Amino acid sequence: MTTKTYLIRWDAGSGDDYEVVHTKDEESALDVAWVYWERQVNADIGAELATRENLEEAGFDPDEYLIEEDE
Numbered sequence: 001m002t003t004k005t006y007l008i009r010w011d012a013g014s015g016d017d018y019e020v021v022h023t024k025d026e027e028s029a030l031d032v033a034w035v036y037w038e039r040q041v042n043a044d045i046g047a048e049l050a051t052r053e054n055l056e057e058a059g060f061d062p063d064e065y066l067i068e069e070d071e
Helices: 027-036 053-055
Strands: 004-011 016-023 043-049
Touching: 004 027, 016 027, 027 043
Parallel strands: none
Antiparallel strands: 004 016, 004 043
């Protein structure tokens, strides 16, 4: 299984919050986001493949969070 780094974002009305997850695809990353925020029915939730740029913009160190894809 190939593991990739995803940046998940949610906004439950007080601004964007972010988390980094390592999972197989975007759908799995969104599933993780919903588990984190299941109590926030009206939360705006998204996930995208992590890049150096979007991790830095969200306040994360890309060298710490980006992983090499498993073969």
